[in-house]
Amino acid sequence: MEPSLRIYNTMSRKKEVFEPLNPPLVGLYVCGPTVYGEPHLGHARSAITFDLLFRYLRHLGYKVRYVRNITDVGHLESDADEGDDKIGKKARLEQLEPMEVAQLYQNSYHFHMDALNVLRPSIEPKASGHIQEQIEKTQRILDKGYAYVSGGSVYFDVERYQQDHHYGKLSGRDIDELRSNTRQLDGQDLKRNSFDFALWKQAAPEHIMRWNSPWSQGFPGWHIECSAMSAKYLGERFDIHGGGLDLLFPHHECEIAQSVAANGQEAVRYWMHNNMITINGQKMGKSLGNFITLEQFATGEHPALAQAYDPMTIRFFMLQAHYRSTLDFSNEALQAAEKGLARLLAAAQTLRKLRPAERSSQDLQALRLACQQALDDDLNTPIAIANLFEISKFINSVHNGQATISAEDLAELAPWFDTLLFEVLGLRAENAADHKGKVLDGVLDLLLRLRLEAKQNRDFATSDRIRDALAALGVQVKDRKDGFEWELS
RNA sequence: GGCGUCAUGGCCGAGCGGUCAGGCAGAGGUCUGCAAAACCUCGUACAGCGGUUCGAUUCCGCUUGACGCCUCCA
Structure with missing residues (x-):
């Protein structure tokens, strides 16, 4: 080796x-x-x-x-x-x-x-x-x-x-x-x-x-x-x-x-x-009494916390900084990490839906190599993640028809992207694949088909009602030319 | 006091002697019945002052500021 x-x-x-x-x-x-x-x-x-x-x-x-x-x-x-x-x-x-x-x-x-x-x-x-x-x-x-x-x-x-x-x-x-x-x-x-x-x-x-x-x-x-x-x-x-x-x-x-x-x-x-985690620029220390426990992160019950945070948000937040740099905690930074992670995980899902074309419109080898080199360079996760965002952008573009990917590239990219995201960086998507998840899939599919019909009949009052009610429940509806998608927000 | 680290755009955070970090937020646009999402475009940031250099955010010195270890700490 x-x-x-x-x-x-x-x-x-x-x-x-x-x-x-x-x-x-x-x-x-x-x-x-x-x-x-x-x-x-x-x-x-x-x-x-x-x-x-x-x-x-x-x-x-x-x-x-x-x-x-x-x-x-x-x-x-x-x-x-x-x-x-x-x-x-x-x-x-x-x-x-x-x-x-x-x-x-x-x-x-x-x-x-x-x-x-x-x-x-x-x-x-x-x-x-x-x-x-x-x-x-x-x-x-x-x-x-x-x-x-x-x-x-x-x-x-x-x-x-x-x-x-x-x-x-x-x-x-x-x-x-x-x-x-x-x-x-x-x-x-x-x-x-x-x-x-x-x-x-x-x-x-x-x-x-x-x-x-x-x-x-x-x-x-x-x-x-x-x-x-x-x-x-x-x-x-x-x-x-x-x-x-x-x-x-x-x-x-x-x-x-x-x-x-x-x-x-x-x-x-x-x-x-x-390196150390700092809070407002100061080291988190037992003697300073300013440390935040992981339990408090999970519940959001700490004066310094604006909300509860998912453990994956914390993991991603930490990986966005190099391990030898001090990392300053703040709600803004955590919230930014939360959204960024969601984008990456959404791209991983979208990747599964891509259809190959004749050729790729972007050099994927170069991006993959850049990720590898970043990790080889003293575990530079911030750069590796930056490249994953670039790849995500490309994935979304292919999905929107604004870029293309060849069958070979797709066959290589799909497992590689998952491996890097889930196995190397150790990120994890919520496991929605259980029984309840499947029922939810069916119910939402039914509901959104009805909404599509309402839209086709120009009954926007009904379609908006469905969309807004789902949004209130935390289901985000995304219309597409050829139908719809949804995700839990 | 000794040793050491760091100062990057609204926030977080990489990086390098001369062409891009990236994310979040913000502005404009495409798409949409309207949205959302996605995509496109947009910020001459690099603490201050000198020096080295054809050229410095990147190297050197000084100044200022912040932090860490020297005591339990991941």
């Missing part, structure tokens, strides 16, 4: 030709959610970005093992490896088992990701199910001399690591600056340096989630889960690691340090990071 895809590698800060370690196999690891709260727009962006990558890699013919974790333990509430575990805290507050909390939000995450047509990963490992692997990884780092035990906890020795390697190479951090810039906080006496991070934490008495380890009864640090689980399922070296840009530092930097410390080599060959 010819490598055609180029992706932006955060490590080199350049676009690089993507060549997997063992083609056609591709190992892809993406940081998934910490399941202690309702999934929000930010989760959607990350999931959609890497869903697109997953879909496109498969489209190119790769066999992808896509691992996306669920963090259900070890992710601490506050600064500097101190404070509560997020899930443990929520469990205490709501008087639930921690695993109940994790399950609740994992279910919600799955529900909303399904609605966004985000494919489930190949493997979805949980941190709590891989305590042993994390303990082993921690032990290995200790054995190599890059960590130390302190008061029942194990910390990564960044300074020691820095002697042999470069801590900060991914994020462009400098250890001396970290030393002078990192805030000094209370309760850090267990760490030699403020920038050291926990591999294992001894559990405080009130801590619910705890496991036995060689060092103490406790729980693993947050960063170690990704190193342990990616190595388990993808090997000590694998192709792509993705995640939100906010995970760049410290999370991914720590992952690199852990892998290098444990295995002597970096695990990841291509680092990919999706």
Whole structure:
């Protein structure tokens, strides 16, 4: 298989030709959610970005093992490896088992990701199910001399690591600056340096989630889960690691340090990071309290939302921007996306009705190639979509008799257009093909035939009445020279 | 303070050293009994000031502004 895809590698800060370690196999690891709260727009962006990558890699013919974790333990509430575990805290507050909390939000995450047509990963490992692997990884780092035990906890020795390697190479951090810039906080006496991070934490008495380890009864640090689980399922070296840009530092930097410390080599060959969603120009953040959950999008119940939005509108909205750009949310932008998507989906329907002619009046190969090249160029979905709009325009023109398409072109275009729209971009039309849908088809056909007769008898009062009543019900009537069409608006 | 990113027409959002982004909104037209849809036409946008260049929205510098990471975050 010819490598055609180029992706932006955060490590080199350049676009690089993507060549997997063992083609056609591709190992892809993406940081998934910490399941202690309702999934929000930010989760959607990350999931959609890497869903697109997953879909496109498969489209190119790769066999992808896509691992996306669920963090259900070890992710601490506050600064500097101190404070509560997020899930443990929520469990205490709501008087639930921690695993109940994790399950609740994992279910919600799955529900909303399904609605966004985000494919489930190949493997979805949980941190709590891989305590042993994390303990082993921690032990290995200790054995190599890059960590130390302190008061029942194990910390990564960044300074020691820095002697042999470069801590900060991914994020462009400098250890001396970290030393002078990192805030000094209370309760850090267990760490030699403020920038050291926990591999294992001894559990405080009130801590619910705890496991036995060689060092103490406790729980693993947050960063170690990704190193342990990616190595388990993808090997000590694998192709792509993705995640939100906010995970760049410290999370991914720590992952690199852990892998290098444990295995002597970096695990990841291509680092990919999706950018943030902003609301009124500001990042959506838990601490800022300005995040909008996907549930709120579905219901429209949020002060910032003018209406409810279909999950496909959100997906399309995100695909209209490049994944490495910040994307600013606004109702106007969402509404524009809603209409644009409807146009594209309508064209996909119209495509099925086209009749071939002698020759094509437009070079379809060029447009299709442009789409392909856009996706090959670091997943440039905005350009790919722009070309799909061009093709839609052409489809509509053929339908109106203002352009022509050859039989060969039609035979190629029809499956290609569907594949790109539905399988690669992962867009989805409402499934109107069920039983009720068929009944509706028949009823509308009958009604519109009556209307046509009324029109032919110049009984416009009746024909308008039918059209207006249908419009009020959300059925849009479109007259044609040779009859009529309708669609649900 | 350190590191980094970005400033594009009413809105969203691509892109590039010199011929088109695209969507939404808006104007005019074709079609229609009237509409809607569709199609056609229409906006010298590229923060400011300098510099490099035959030529810069695109490269360099400065200024201004916005944002991100450095603390939990997708």
